[in-house]
Amino acid sequence: MNHPPKPHSPIKSNLHPRSKHRERYDFAALIASCASLKLFVQVNQFGDESIDFFDPLAVKTLNQALLQHFYGIEYWDIPADFLTPPIPGRADYVHYLADLIDRELPAKKNKIHCLDIGVGANCIYPIIGVREYNWQFVGAEIEPKALEAAQKIIDSNSVLKGNIELRPQSNSKRIFKGIIDQKDRFDVTICNPPFHASKEDAESGTKRKIKNLTSQKNSKAILNFGGQSNELWCEGGEASFIHQMLQESVLFSHNCAWFSTLVSKKENLRGIVKSLQKLPITKCQIVEMQQGNKTSRFIAWSFLSEKELKNWGK
Numbered sequence: 001m002n003h004p005p006k007p008h009s010p011i012k013s014n015l016h017p018r019s020k021h022r023e024r025y026d027f028a029a030l031i032a033s034c035a036s037l038k039l040f041v042q043v044n045q046f047g048d049e050s051i052d053f054f055d056p057l058a059v060k061t062l063n064q065a066l067l068q069h070f071y072g073i074e075y076w077d078i079p080a081d082f083l084t085p086p087i088p089g090r091a092d093y094v095h096y097l098a099d100l101i102d103r104e105l106p107a108k109k110n111k112i113h114c115l116d117i118g119v120g121a122n123c124i125y126p127i128i129g130v131r132e133y134n135w136q137f138v139g140a141e142i143e144p145k146a147l148e149a150a151q152k153i154i155d156s157n158s159v160l161k162g163n164i165e166l167r168p169q170s171n172s173k174r175i176f177k178g179i180i181d182q183k184d185r186f187d188v189t190i191c192n193p194p195f196h197a198s199k200e201d202a203e204s205g206t207k208r209k210i211k212n213l214t215s216q217k218n219s220k221a222i223l224n225f226g227g228q229s230n231e232l233w234c235e236g237g238e239a240s241f242i243h244q245m246l247q248e249s250v251l252f253s254h255n256c257a258w259f260s261t262l263v264s265k266k267e268n269l270r271g272i273v274k275s276l277q278k279l280p281i282t283k284c285q286i287v288e289m290q291q292g293n294k295t296s297r298f299i300a301w302s303f304l305s306e307k308e309l310k311n312w313g314k
Contacts, residue, residue: 016096021070025062027041034061075156075157077153092289097300098133112135114126115189117245119139120141123153126163136163138179138186140179186257188300189258193238193242193245238264253303257312261299276301281303282305283301285299287299
């Protein structure tokens, strides 16, 4: 099977046109939806209402307000020290995947089935995908405590029930193996892989971030968005995790129309593309997403022929 020598040129974008987060935070409206947020809102040095983004509880409460106000999520909570995701960026990933599906799977008319690798305690991608597009999800996770927290979120919100199934991953060296059954047919996979190569690397990166933002030399890293070890780092870091994902995706090439993953470090893209070129892929796309001063991106690939993609879901 022939496959393209390189992916399409990156698609560059600001926040997606369908994003609910394109405007500045309306704290009055958010407080009306989540009264506890009021405790953390203050006027900053520029005369604007804001929160202290270095306060983990303030960040978590802001997320609770956003999820309740924009997505109708009545209950959302995560255990201490688990990852609190920046919702606008996570929503962008879902929106641009929806565009890819519309474009590449034209025959797909019923519910989209998405596999979330590393669903986490926050369950954020399934929440957004269900509420924005009525997708159905399988969420894979290796941490039992995270699975317990995610299941409580699902069980506590009637709008999520019946649309999200959680599956435990028992092997830390596996990604799709042990999760995808041969009978499964997913339209797309989604993943936010561990970023760092070690705990020390994670703490060092946080210290640099704090110093750059506040000009303070903090001796102790404060992970304001939280994060357990399996959420923040793995042996070999992001590149190693994604390369393992690429290799395993071949084994399930006809169980899923499109595979995808975030690539946080731009310098990792070249190696990832080289690895993809060695696989029997038929298509590959890179989408760049702009959130303020931050640029993120995801890469998506498929092993299916053009005919199979056109008829997928019939």
